Amino acid sequence: MVDATRAALDYLQNLYAQFGDWNLALAAYNWGEGNLSRAIARVQASGQTPTFENIRMPNETRNYVPKLLAVRNLINQPEQYGLRLDKFPNKPYFVAVSTGRHMDIDIAAKLA
Numbered sequence: 001m002v003d004a005t006r007a008a009l010d011y012l013q014n015l016y017a018q019f020g021d022w023n024l025a026l027a028a029y030n031w032g033e034g035n036l037s038r039a040i041a042r043v044q045a046s047g048q049t050p051t052f053e054n055i056r057m058p059n060e061t062r063n064y065v066p067k068l069l070a071v072r073n074l075i076n077q078p079e080q081y082g083l084r085l086d087k088f089p090n091k092p093y094f095v096a097v098s099t100g101r102h103m104d105i106d107i108a109a110k111l112a
Contacts, residue, residue: 002092002094002096008029011029012025012026012029015028015029015033018033019036019040021051021052023052023065024036024040024050024052024055026064026065026068027052027055027057027061027064027065030060030061030064030065031057031058031060031061035057036055036057039055039056039057040055042056043055052065
């Protein structure tokens with residue numbers, strides 16, 4: 001779990017380096033960097049500067065970025081939105097365990 005999270009964050013950082021904009025990086029993470037690159041090329045071919053707002057993308061992706069930003073805002077400033085969040089420690093929620101051998105994925109899913 002921790003390694004997967006680190007890999008996802010590294011990938012997001014690479015997408016930001018590629019697209020130069022966090023909104024576009026998040027859109028690429030959701031929709032795929034190839035899809036976003038092609039959409040950017042279409043906008044550029046029309047003589048426009050590509051922005052998150054003028055790139056045609058699926059509604060799922062179009063809504064994905066604002067939803068993530070809304071969650072960020074709620075967590076960073078809950079009082080501004082009339083929320084009270086319990087304090088939670090900045091540490092991993094899950095503990096890694098080893099079975100000592102390979103485990104059947106169906107059994108692991110049931111135990112989870």
